[in-house]
Amino acid sequence: MMSLTDPSLAVVVRKQIQFKMKSCIGMFSTLIVLQLIALVFSFGGTGMMGGTRSSLEYEMNYYSADIILVFTMLWAFINAILIKTKDYREDDFVFVTNRVSSNLSNIVLLLIVSIVGAITAMLSSYLLRIGIYFFSDNKEIIYTEVEFLELLTGIIAAGLFIFLFSGLGYIIGTLVQLNKTFAFIIPVVFLGFIFLVEMSSEVHLLLEIGKFYFNEESFWLLTSKTIMTSGLLFTAAMLVSNRLEVKQ
Incomplete structure (x- = not known):
């Protein structure tokens, strides 16, 4: 029986987000497990330097939440692909929905x-400090104090990077949904393009891309780059999804 009420797009998207948040609890459980694994790897340090001066020999190990952030970005990338699989897509049809509301609810979910x-990854650095204090054999431990504004900026930057990787996963998941052969074509084209660029111009493409985003010193430029790139990825995914057959 059809309802005489025509729900607005905002209402439909909001209901879909609420439903998906409840059905994706396992996603957050996976996040906790992966971040704990990354935390263990982080005890090995993310950098080291040493030297000698007169009869003194010293060695310095650097610790950070970088490995945890990398694991979190990979987690977002994989989940963005999975959210476009058949099992997840069919959840949308519990509601009166269309491609636009489905994509918008997915994008907001990935943003959340x-x-x-980002919050758990950045706060895990404090858990890392506690672990180093109790389990490290180092005689001298120097902590870098982090002010609240610096922590907030770090969380925002981390969130933008995670969202960027989720956008990359989302467009790949959408292309695979359009045609299954893209699951094989995309890796081949990607690796082949990198190989051709490096062979023809001796430019390390992945390294240059990494520098373009991760070596940006200006917070506002970093924000602009990640938001624009994420926006392009999600927009492309929505345009591709419009080519898909509408479920009757």
Whole structure:
């Protein structure tokens, strides 16, 4: 029986987000497990330097939450692909929905999980400090004090990177949904393009891309780059999804 009420797009999207948040609890459980694994790897340090001066020999190990952040970005990337699989897509049809509301609810969901992932990744650095204090054999431990504004900026930057990787996963998941052969074509084209660029111009493409984003010193430029790139990825995914057959 059809309802005489025509729900607005905002209402439909909001209901879909609420439903998906409840059905994706396992996603957050996976995040916790992966971040704990990354935390263990982080005890090995992310950098080291040493030297000698007169009869003194010293060695310095650097610790950070970088490995945890990398694991979190991979988690977002994989989940963005999975959210476009058949099992997840069919959840949308519990509601009166269309491609636009489905994509918008997915994007907002990925934004929410990116924020949660960024907060837990950045706060895990304090858990890392506690672990180093109790389990490290180092005689001298120097902590870098982090002010609240610096922590907030770090969380925002981490969230933007996680959201960027989720956008990359989302467009790949959408292309695979359009045609299954893209699951094989995309890796081949990607690796082949990198190989051709490096062979023809001796430019390390992945390294240059990494520098373009991760070596940006200006917070506002970094924000602009990640938001624009994420926006392009999600927009492309929505345009591709419009080519898909509408479920009757």
